[in-house]
Amino acid sequence: MQMMTFQIETEDRLGITHDVMESFLSFQLDIVKMEVRPHFIYLKTHSLPFDIQDPLCRHITQTSGVRRVNLIPFLPSELHANELKTTLATISNGVILVDSNLRVNTMNRAAETLLQTDEKRYKGMELPTLWGMKKEDCERLMQKETSPLTIYIKKTQVIRVVADFYPICMSEKYDDLQGWVVVFRDLQQVNEWIQSVQRSEMTHFEEIIHESEGMKNCIQTARCVAKSDVTIFLSGESGTGKELFARAIHYESLRANGPFIPINCAAIPEQLLESELFGYEAGSFTGASKEGKAGLFETARNGTLFLDEVGEIPLHLQSKLLRVLEEKSIRRIGSNKVIPLQFRLVTATNRKLGEWVKEGKFREDLYYRLHVIPIEIPPLRERECEITLLANHFLQKTCELVRRPVLHLSEYARQQLYLHDWPGNVRELQNVMERSVYLCPDHEIEIHQVSISPSRNGLDRSEMFETVGLKPHLEQTERRIIKVTLEQNKSIRQAARQLQMSHTALLKKIKKYNL
Incomplete structure (x- = not known):
């Protein structure tokens, strides 16, 4: 049956609500719902024909203190309920509203789908019963803000979720608890979100800009061994793209859904490196976290650990790293518990570790343990055919970043790039192109001269011509x-x-x- 809702704007007068109701009763009309708010009275009744609507509205407006009468689609409470219902329906997380006795009042569509239920079955059911757990266990979980838990939908079907519990109270003292809002997420969905974020940071071999035979050989070797768990040893000068290779190897491997954990061994102080790699138990040393901490070896479980500048690891830690690789397990600092590991190791260095071994700066046994699949990335000066390709790539990327039309390189600028010996390799070339874009006037469509640092020999371009002819x-x-x-x-x-x-x-x- 259709309904009508009247919005009656009034003055603040004692007894005005009673007088307005008398108008409806004088027409022998049933009031289905009524709400009163400051200066407004809302009345819901069955739908009326026009020959009754008009006289009724005139009768109401003749009441002392009534300013105007309007017809509206919903009562304010109904509008609020519809807004809340629509909001809950659009939320991808499961949301359950329960009263102070943990009885379910309502839940959104995502929760119904996840729990495989509907309003007829869950309405009035206690939350512990819905989740297949004891009431005391449920109450204990709700004392925490966030908690992982297992929900038993059927005897043979369970789902793992992470739930957040928000008390509904009128004050911050929580002494007038009216119920709870429970928000929960399927752990499988959470893991898929994490993987989608990681996929956005993926680097594929196809994305590595190359043309030289040297780079083609490096990529071919890396691709050949990417799907195995063999240790890969990347070497090359600083700025040649060793981490780019490591990421491409990871995302081409069978561990692509796991984490990629990069760590620069030269950037972490020697006294902290061991705790970062191995982790520690609570109270293991002064300043240690009370909860303890998992090391990067553990964090990289089922993924890839990339140790950049591996040659900077101190000698006393090199023996521990060798043991980890041989035993596939670790012990946290301050613990005797053996933790099994499953990760893929990729290392990189810009040092001549073979010479360091002869000088006693690096353990020979560890060197050969890491040096299983060596891949030496050639410096940019040996990949001259790629200089223009890379320069144009960085040029386009930077122009898009600063939202200006793509600039082009003049012939003179290209000659500058070819005459430079690139001690900083690809990283230096990227910096040069970014600098050149930022320094190029807005009205220019071509970079006439790149902003480049002097070469290793300290001579600029004009000095080179004057010196050598x-x-x-x-x-x-x-x-x-x-x-x-x-x-x-x-x-x-x-x-x-x-x-x-x-x-x-x-x-x-x-x-x-x-x-």
Whole structure:
């Protein structure tokens, strides 16, 4: 049956509500619901024909203190209930409202789906019964703000959730408890969210910009062993992209759904490195957390641990690391309990660890334990064919970041990039391109000159020409062109045809430049 709701705006007068109700009674109308708020009276009745509506509204407005009468769709409480219902329906987490006796009043659609129930079955049921647990266990859990728990839907079906409990009180003293709001999330869904965040940070081998044979070989080797758990040893100068390789290996592996834990061994003080790696029990040393702490070995469980600058690990910790790799287990500092481990180890260094072994700075047994699959990433100066590719990539990325049209490199700027020896490798090139974009005037569409630091020899571009003359630069350019062409072709004869020179002449050039 259809209903009508009257909104009656009034003055603040004693007895005005009674007088308004008399108007309805004089028309022999039943009042289904009524709400009173300051300066407003709301009355709900059955739907009325127009020949009764109009006289009724005139009769109400003649009441002393009544200002106006309007027809509205809902009572304020109904509107509030609809808003709350819609809000609860759109929340992806399960929400349950219970009274002070833990009886369920209502729950949202997500909770019904997760618990496989409906209003007919749960209305008035006690929360412990709904969750398949004892009442005292449920009350104990609700004393905590957040708690993981197991819900028994059926005898053979359980779900693991994390629940938050919020008391409904009129004051902050919690001495007038009226009920609880219980918000819970399926742990499987939480793990899927975590994995989706991790996937957004994924690096795939296809995303590593490369063209040189050296980089192709590195990627091929890394891909070949990515799906196994073999230890990989990445070496190369600072800034060549060792962590990028480590991430690509992780997300190509069978542990891609697990965590990727990077740690720079050179960035952590020696006295803290052991506790960070191995963790510790409560009260193990002065300043230790009262709850203890899991180490990075544990945190990397079912994932990949990336130890960057592994050569900086102190000698006394190298023996412990070797034991971890051999026994696949650890003991936290201050504990005798053995914790089994399951993780994949990838290490990296920009040091010549083979020489450090001879000098006694690095353990030989650990070196060979880490050096199972060595991958040496070539420096940027040996990948000259990639300089322009990488420069354009960083140029586009930075222009998008600062929201300006993509800039182009002038011929002079390209020559600057080729003449630089890139001691900082790809990281330095990225910084140079970012700096050049920020320093380029807004009206320019081309970068005429990149903002680049002097080379290792301390000479800028003009000084180099004045010092060594033109011939060495011509030879250097010729060598680079021949080298790139050889890398792009399968045979010397194909390269000679591309360079428009004889096969014999190209062989002489190859011998001359030791290519």
